Amino acid sequence: GAVVSQHPSRVICKSGTSVKIECRSLDFQATTMFWYRQFPKQSLMLMATSNEGSKATYEQGVEKDKFLINHASLTLSTLTVTSAHPEDSSFYICSARGVAGGSDTQYFGPGTRLTVL
Amino acid sequence: AQSVTQPDIHITVSEGASLELRCNYSYGATPYLFWYVQSPGQGLQLLLKYFSGDTLVQGIKGFEAEFKRSQSSFNLRKPSVHWSDAAEYFCAVVFSSNTGKLIFGQGTTLQVKP
Numbered sequence: 001g002a003v004v005s006q007h008p009s010r011v012i013c014k015s016g017t018s019v020k021i022e023c024r025s026l027d028f029q030a031t032t033m034f035w036y037r038q039f040p041k042q043s044l045m046l047m048a049t050s051n052e053g054s055k056a057t058y059e060q061g062v063e064k065d066k067f068l069i070n071h072a073s074l075t076l077s078t079l080t081v082t083s084a085h086p087e088d089s090s091f092y093i094c095s096a097r098g099v100a101g102g103s104d105t106q107y108f109g110p111g112t113r114l115t116v117l
Numbered sequence: 118a119q120s121v122t123q124p125d126i127h128i129t130v131s132e133g134a135s136l137e138l139r140c141n142y143s144y145g146a147t148p149y150l151f152w153y154v155q156s157p158g159q160g161l162q163l164l165l166k167y168f169s170g171d172t173l174v175q176g177i178k179g180f181e182a183e184f185k186r187s188q189s190s191f192n193l194r195k196p197s198v199h200w201s202d203a204a205e206y207f208c209a210v211v212f213s214s215n216t217g218k219l220i221f222g223q224g225t226t227l228q229v230k231p
Binding site for chain 2: 004006032034041042043044046049091093095097099104105106107108109110111113
């Protein structure tokens with residue numbers, strides 16, 4: 001149980017294009033999903049908190065117009081990197097928050113490697 | 118400020134030796150505590166977690182961790198390391214159950230010598 005998928009796993013795009021990354025909780029409903037960015041050999045940096053049916057909450061320094069987040073259902077959140085540039089190249093990881101029986105745990109997707117040429 | 122510290126950036130142990138990875142957090146109340154493992158190019162897998170109760174928690178793959186309130190620590194241990202344990206290990210803390218936001222430590226890279 002508690003499986004989270006991400007699609008695509010890897011994407012290469014040209015500078016100036018937009019890229020959409022999907023995050024799905026496969027066997028549980030997640031009212032909250034989180035989006036992280038991870039640079040090589042570094043820890044995860046929280047970008048935003050996504051709540052189903054409401055606007056995402058962005059962390060300080062994260063451009064909300066560049067990183068569009070939509071949480072349309074209890075099992076799907078999407079991150080769109082708009083007008084991507086080489087400096088946006090990174091590993092993007094989502095997580096889904098499962099709260100049941102007093103257990104509050106984030107389950108992580110496998111990540112998406114974005115390369116912007 | 119709320120923070121999580123993993124003092125050891127890189128640790129090398131011999132296969133079969135014991136392992137302890139350190140984690141300290143800054144806060145007054147008892148937070149939710151987690152250890153995750155990440156293999157290269159992969160997402161994070163939950164090893165174990167602590168919310169309340171017994172301060173020694175057992176996880177997957179033979180790992181355990183002990184919560185010590187007096188030291189604000191949640192160190193990860195394994196009695197005998199296997200070569201497949203080589204990976205990046207992250208300690209993470211939820212300070213606010215309202216937001217559920219995880220604060221991560223810097224990570225510890227574990228290398229296992231044959």
